[in-house]
Amino acid sequence: MYKPSDKTTWQGRMDPQDGELGLRWHQVVHMVDLSREVTDGEGNFAFLGFSCDEGVRRNQGRVGAAGGPAAIRQAMSGFADHLPEDVHLYGGGDVICANQRLEEAQEQLGRKVEMLLRKGYKTIVLGGGHETAYGHFLGLRHRLGPEETLGIINLDAHFDLRSYAQHSSSGTPFLQIADDLAAAGRDFHYLCLGIQEQGNTRKLFQTAQERQVDYILADDLHGGITPDVQQRLQAFMAKVDKLYLSIDLDVFAAAYAPGVSAPNALGLTPPVVVQLLKEIIGSGKVMSVDVVELNPKFDLDHQTAKLAASLVYQMVKAWH
Numbered sequence: 001m002y003k004p005s006d007k008t009t010w011q012g013r014m015d016p017q018d019g020e021l022g023l024r025w026h027q028v029v030h031m032v033d034l035s036r037e038v039t040d041g042e043g044n045f046a047f048l049g050f051s052c053d054e055g056v057r058r059n060q061g062r063v064g065a066a067g068g069p070a071a072i073r074q075a076m077s078g079f080a081d082h083l084p085e086d087v088h089l090y091g092g093g094d095v096i097c098a099n100q101r102l103e104e105a106q107e108q109l110g111r112k113v114e115m116l117l118r119k120g121y122k123t124i125v126l127g128g129g130h131e132t133a134y135g136h137f138l139g140l141r142h143r144l145g146p147e148e149t150l151g152i153i154n155l156d157a158h159f160d161l162r163s164y165a166q167h168s169s170s171g172t173p174f175l176q177i178a179d180d181l182a183a184a185g186r187d188f189h190y191l192c193l194g195i196q197e198q199g200n201t202r203k204l205f206q207t208a209q210e211r212q213v214d215y216i217l218a219d220d221l222h223g224g225i226t227p228d229v230q231q232r233l234q235a236f237m238a239k240v241d242k243l244y245l246s247i248d249l250d251v252f253a254a255a256y257a258p259g260v261s262a263p264n265a266l267g268l269t270p271p272v273v274v275q276l277l278k279e280i281i282g283s284g285k286v287m288s289v290d291v292v293e294l295n296p297k298f299d300l301d302h303q304t305a306k307l308a309a310s311l312v313y314q315m316v317k318a319w320h
């Protein structure tokens with residue numbers, strides 16, 4: 001199920017006395033209906049929501065992530081417009097997971113991501129639980145050339161490499177992706193930043209080792225981009241052609257991001273994450289991004305939604 005964006009979902013303060021200089025994102029964003037083929041979007045940004053609780057529900061989590069896209073959109077609406085004249089924002093609406101039909105919703109997300117990328121948009125997907133990542137991947141894998149290698153960078157307290165033998169969930173997307181890539185004869189290059197040891201069982205560390213996953217613990221990132229972190233990040237990015245960047249908001253300390261499905265007391269601070277995002281986007285290889293796991297039901301004064309929106313702002317600024 002898909003619901004195109006409409007202007008009523010982009011609302012905010014207005015300063016008409018200031019004319020063009022007073023504009024905010026809700027006044028400059030265009031609406032695009034993704035239920036039909038879209039026109040060329042080269043150089044522009046498209047936001048696409050994935051409104052879904054099913055992955056977190058299947059993963060024994062506290063549901064509420066379906067409200068994520070609307071909450072992030074609301075938080076982005078009031079941002080001051082500092083974009084260059086030739087860069088435009090497009091609200092692409094939401095893919096909605098209905099009646100627990102997660103796999104169908106992921107396929108639909110994939111089709112829309114593929115279309116946006118094919119039309120030249122820089123795509124920013126707003127989750128949803130981390131099951132968003134598998135749907136996202138279903139689309140972006142079609143935009144890889146036959147010889148191009150994909151690198152996946154996940155800012156997350158968790159590996160999300162659980163077995164999907166029983167069912168897929170918000171805890172399984174990167175193992176699903178690893179297996180799909182292997183079936184297509186492609187390598188799985190996966191770097192996790194911000195892993196919490198106490199948040200991942202020995203089984204998950206074992207799977208990470210078996211799949212040759214590269215990771216940096218949150219404990220080793222609190223100091224920001226040290227020479228060692230920079231070297232590891234750059235080495236990872238150098239060995240791939242394109243990057244898919246996924247941001248799970250539970251990578252932050254719960255003090256900054258209380259509104260997530262699985263909060264972490266010892267997570268990262270916003271300045272460290274922004275530094276990492278700039279370094280990653282600075283590679284020039286990022287093809288698509290998602291921000292996931294916002295759970296507005298547990299948010300405090302929209303703090304986590306505003307943090308998610310601010311990450312989007314920083315990425316748009318670094319990426320255009």
Ligand SMILES: N=CN[C@@H](CCC(=O)O)C(=O)O
Nearest residue numbers: 059061130158160170171262
């Ligand atoms: N999206 C993934 N979530 C975590 C949840 C961990 C928890 O509930 O504590 C995971 O599966 O590992």
Ligand SMILES: [Mn+2]
Nearest residue numbers: 130156160248
């Ligand atoms: Mn995750």
Ligand SMILES: [Mn+2]
Nearest residue numbers: 157158248250
């Ligand atoms: Mn997580």
